Amino acid sequence: MSKSSIPKGTRDFGPKEMVKRNYIFDAIRFVFQKYGYLPIETPAMEKTETLLGKYGDEGDRLIFKILKRGASLEKDVEKIRNGEKATYAEEALRYDLTVPFARYVVQNQNDISFPFKRHQIQPVWRADRPQKGRYREFYQCDVDVIGSNSLLNEVELVQIMDEVFGKLNISTKIKLNNRKILAGITEIIGESDRMIDITVALDKFDKVGQDGVIKELNEKGISSEAIAKLGPIFDFTGTNESKLEKLEALIGNTEAGKKGIEEIKSILEKLSTFNFEFSAVEIDITLARGLNYYTGAIFEVVCNEFPSSICGGGRYDDLTGVFGLKDVSGVGVSFGADRIYDVMEDQNLFPQNIEKTLDVLFVNFGEKEAGYCLGLLAQLRANEISSELYPDSAKMKKQMKYANEKGARKVVMIGETEMAENKLTVKDMETGEQSKLTIEQLIHSCVG
Amino acid sequence: MSKSSIPKGTRDFGPKEMVKRNYIFDAIRFVFQKYGYLPIETPAMEKTETLLGKYGDEGDRLIFKILKRGASLEKDVEKIRNGEKATYAEEALRYDLTVPFARYVVQNQNDISFPFKRHQIQPVWRADRPQKGRYREFYQCDVDVIGSNSLLNEVELVQIMDEVFGKLNISTKIKLNNRKILAGITEIIGESDRMIDITVALDKFDKVGQDGVIKELNEKGISSEAIAKLGPIFDFTGTNESKLEKLEALIGNTEAGKKGIEEIKSILEKLSTFNFEFSAVEIDITLARGLNYYTGAIFEVVCNEFPSSICGGGRYDDLTGVFGLKDVSGVGVSFGADRIYDVMEDQNLFPQNIEKTLDVLFVNFGEKEAGYCLGLLAQLRANEISSELYPDSAKMKKQMKYANEKGARKVVMIGETEMAENKLTVKDMETGEQSKLTIEQLIHSCVG
Numbered sequence: 001m002s003k004s005s006i007p008k009g010t011r012d013f014g015p016k017e018m019v020k021r022n023y024i025f026d027a028i029r030f031v032f033q034k035y036g037y038l039p040i041e042t043p044a045m046e047k048t049e050t051l052l053g054k055y056g057d058e059g060d061r062l063i064f065k066i067l068k069r070g071a072s073l074e075k076d077v078e079k080i081r082n083g084e085k086a087t088y089a090e091e092a093l094r095y096d097l098t099v100p101f102a103r104y105v106v107q108n109q110n111d112i113s114f115p116f117k118r119h120q121i122q123p124v125w126r127a128d129r130p131q132k133g134r135y136r137e138f139y140q141c142d143v144d145v146i147g148s149n150s151l152l153n154e155v156e157l158v159q160i161m162d163e164v165f166g167k168l169n170i171s172t173k174i175k176l177n178n179r180k181i182l183a184g185i186t187e188i189i190g191e192s193d194r195m196i197d198i199t200v201a202l203d204k205f206d207k208v209g210q211d212g213v214i215k216e217l218n219e220k221g222i223s224s225e226a227i228a229k230l231g232p233i234f235d236f237t238g239t240n241e242s243k244l245e246k247l248e249a250l251i252g253n254t255e256a257g258k259k260g261i262e263e264i265k266s267i268l269e270k271l272s273t274f275n276f277e278f279s280a281v282e283i284d285i286t287l288a289r290g291l292n293y294y295t296g297a298i299f300e301v302v303c304n305e306f307p308s309s310i311c312g313g314g315r316y317d318d319l320t321g322v323f324g325l326k327d328v329s330g331v332g333v334s335f336g337a338d339r340i341y342d343v344m345e346d347q348n349l350f351p352q353n354i355e356k357t358l359d360v361l362f363v364n365f366g367e368k369e370a371g372y373c374l375g376l377l378a379q380l381r382a383n384e385i386s387s388e389l390y391p392d393s394a395k396m397k398k399q400m401k402y403a404n405e406k407g408a409r410k411v412v413m414i415g416e417t418e419m420a421e422n423k424l425t426v427k428d429m430e431t432g433e434q435s436k437l438t439i440e441q442l443i444h445s446c447v448g
Numbered sequence: 449m450s451k452s453s454i455p456k457g458t459r460d461f462g463p464k465e466m467v468k469r470n471y472i473f474d475a476i477r478f479v480f481q482k483y484g485y486l487p488i489e490t491p492a493m494e495k496t497e498t499l500l501g502k503y504g505d506e507g508d509r510l511i512f513k514i515l516k517r518g519a520s521l522e523k524d525v526e527k528i529r530n531g532e533k534a535t536y537a538e539e540a541l542r543y544d545l546t547v548p549f550a551r552y553v554v555q556n557q558n559d560i561s562f563p564f565k566r567h568q569i570q571p572v573w574r575a576d577r578p579q580k581g582r583y584r585e586f587y588q589c590d591v592d593v594i595g596s597n598s599l600l601n602e603v604e605l606v607q608i609m610d611e612v613f614g615k616l617n618i619s620t621k622i623k624l625n626n627r628k629i630l631a632g633i634t635e636i637i638g639e640s641d642r643m644i645d646i647t648v649a650l651d652k653f654d655k656v657g658q659d660g661v662i663k664e665l666n667e668k669g670i671s672s673e674a675i676a677k678l679g680p681i682f683d684f685t686g687t688n689e690s691k692l693e694k695l696e697a698l699i700g701n702t703e704a705g706k707k708g709i710e711e712i713k714s715i716l717e718k719l720s721t722f723n724f725e726f727s728a729v730e731i732d733i734t735l736a737r738g739l740n741y742y743t744g745a746i747f748e749v750v751c752n753e754f755p756s757s758i759c760g761g762g763r764y765d766d767l768t769g770v771f772g773l774k775d776v777s778g779v780g781v782s783f784g785a786d787r788i789y790d791v792m793e794d795q796n797l798f799p800q801n802i803e804k805t806l807d808v809l810f811v812n813f814g815e816k817e818a819g820y821c822l823g824l825l826a827q828l829r830a831n832e833i834s835s836e837l838y839p840d841s842a843k844m845k846k847q848m849k850y851a852n853e854k855g856a857r858k859v860v861m862i863g864e865t866e867m868a869e870n871k872l873t874v875k876d877m878e879t880g881e882q883s884k885l886t887i888e889q890l891i892h893s894c895v896g
């Protein structure tokens with residue numbers, strides 16, 4: 001049976017999962033489009049050189065490389081031994097949607113009207129060790145605007161995050177930070193050149209607490225003096241206003257810190273100009289998220305009782321520089337559809353009856369009856385009612401089992417009597433009630 | 449600039465292409481679901497052994513293999529030299545949706561309620577030499593029912609093909625044949641054991657004509673006597689009824705031929721029981737389509753003035769046998785979304801204004817005005833009107849150019865006067881007319 005299994009870390013999605021997954025994708029896509037973000041798609045494979053070196057050493061190792069058509073392993077090994085470039089894997093599967101997007105923007109820069117608001121919903125592949133909740137193939141749902149410095153974009157992204165999760169009925173907390181605040185903090189403790197180490201440690205505060213962070217900072221050789229100055233960071237509770245006041249006192253006199261505080265204030269102020277009420281937006285100064293990448297706002301969405309974030313992103317001032325297009329700032333967030341799915345399953349948030357996609361099933365009582373049903377079926381379908389005729393005249397029990405498993409809302413039975421009367425016996429699968437209807441009445445009951 | 453290009457044979461799809469592609473996918477998906485076919489998705493990668501040997505030698509060469517995580521080329525070459533199995537490419541990208549579907553059915557046979565009606569819309573990958581209209585990554589849209597022998601399934605598939613192309617406004621011809629008719633023909637000319645050679649040659653009749661087919665048959669060593677008997681095949685014109693009569697006379701006394709004629713008759717008869725009128729359904733006894741695979745009905749959809757077929761399929765009696773599940777018959781067709789796109793572009797069949805997905809763009813006149821717009825924008829979005837505020841207070845000309853290129857239907861301008869009057873200056877981008885409206889009036893004009 002090994003022939004009928006799939007690669008580890010990958011999944012099949014059957015009908016019951018697909019209908020729920022599509023519910024999530026549809027909600028996300030709907031909101032993206034309503035906010036003026038246009039869809040693009042890029043190929044599954046990129047040139048290997050496009051991807052390598054963009055995700056760090058660990059990332060490079062996790063990129064799936066594709067064997068070139070007709071590649072000869074022997075020849076390539078000879079080449080490698082001779083110090084030549086091997087050609088066996090010139091292409092690779094995309095690791096995320098951000099780098100392909102940057103490549104797309106640079107490649108199409110003359111045809112794009114900036115600011116370019118795009119969304120992209122596609123799978124990505126990583127050769128990660130499979131474990132619970134971590135897959136080798138999973139979907140990302142990215143929304144970015146590139147070519148505008150305005151903080152209105154940050155505001156809009158917060159609205160989008162809020163609206164998507166509102167639509168999906170997931171109660172969330174949107175965490176907000178700014179890379180410049182992190183820069184201000186490292187400056188004030190006299191460790192500006194250790195920014196990455198410090199923020200990587202800080203980012204774990206949620207999981208390891210104050211002691212854990214201090215331990216890591218110690219191990220990384222940050223001076224005890226500097227660590228002591230970090231004290232106030234660990235006690236950053238209260239409202240956003242009080243956090244901003246504390247930040248002002250702490251890092252308001254550093255240039256980066258001042259700018260970061262201003263930006264957060266501006267975003268919160270703009271959000272307060274209209275009825276924004278679904279989610280809590282909360283400043284979290286330990287939030288870092290792949291810091292060497294972001295340059296301004298940083299976002300992360302968490303959900304109560306779920307360990308990992310379900311959405312995140314931020315502003316990056318030089319995403320396309322590596323492909324030769326300098327000074328184009330962008331900001332975006334990525335929704336993790338697989339984790340959102342897990343949260344919704346766990347918290348039972350999918351609409352009831354979401355699996356019931358078939359309106360009507362006609363029982364098949366034999367060739368003559370089935371032939372009679374074809375015209376009726378065509379009428380239902382002309383009225384956009386999803387319907388089918390069981391194709392074989394199998395035993396009633398088997399056909400009803402099929403109707404049940406498929407989640408049919410109504411089952412229609414047509415035998416000699418019904419054909420003579422020009423009526424349909426209709427069973428409502430929810431109530432179990434049976435009634436005799438004309439085809440017009442059945443159509444009406446389905447559409448109404 | 450080599451870093452910002454994509455692998456040959458692959459494509460990016462920008463917003464203008466995406467909206468048209470989605471129009472096609474949505475139409476196809478809508479019809480599939482209305483007929484009771486449920487969606488599934490399988491992973492992009494399958495185990496290499498699942499795919500190899502299913503598509504012939506040429507197919508095997510076109511399968512993209514994936515380099516294993518941490519695979520060492522050197523080690524693998526040593527293994528190959530020692531006659532051991534190399535592990536460098538245990539996985540590969542799917543080549544079509546049919547084999548993964550068969551694998552899925554076998555793997556999930558205990559959870560599936562047969563007959564299983566599924567649809568699947570996903571990309572596939574082939575290391576073909578790229579050329580016009582042929583890509584290394586392209587979408588297939590498959591619809592199959594497995595686990596039922598009933599010809600009602602064939603009837604339903606004809607309806608689906610007809611309805612999809614009706615919905616897309618493409619005038620097509622649905623060609624119908626049956627593998628058993630082909631078997632009858634080879635039997636009657638005394639060359640039953642040369643069935644594949646004969647039908648491969650016959651299949652080219654459309655392109656190379658009678659002389660071309662005869663030439664190929666000659667080259668393949670089919671006797672002149674047998675070829676002479678094929679004469680009537682090349683003159684198979686007239687109505688479906690007259691074709692069936694001619695077939696009856698020609699092969700009605702072979703077992704296979706008789707069965708094939710019966711099946712075609714039954715399908716046409718059932719189709720005639722309801723108003724089926726969009727497409728012409730036409731018997732074409734030269735239609736073969738990868739014969740060793742199909743066992744009953746064969747379908748192909750062609751479109752006037754377009755060289756290749758845009759949809760095709762047939763019945764296969766033993767698709768899952770290779771994975772250990774015997775005697776499960778299925779029938780299905782596959783829609784070629786990329787070719788359908790080309791036909792629709794070529795014949796100008798996409799709805800006018802399909803690219804206009806943005807209802808309203810607010811011009812940005814500066815910080816104060818933009819702030820004022822945020823609340824109005826939120827009201828539009830609450831009414832599901834797609835809208836955005838230009839994020840920067842750029843020059844008017846630049847903002848209007850952006851609105852034009854994005855295909856905004858309406859542009860809203862709010863300056864000092866409008867803020868004082870509590871009104872919006874709205875420009876209709878189609879007529880060029882400008883008017884002053886309240887926000888309620890604007891909402892009404894967008895929704896209405």
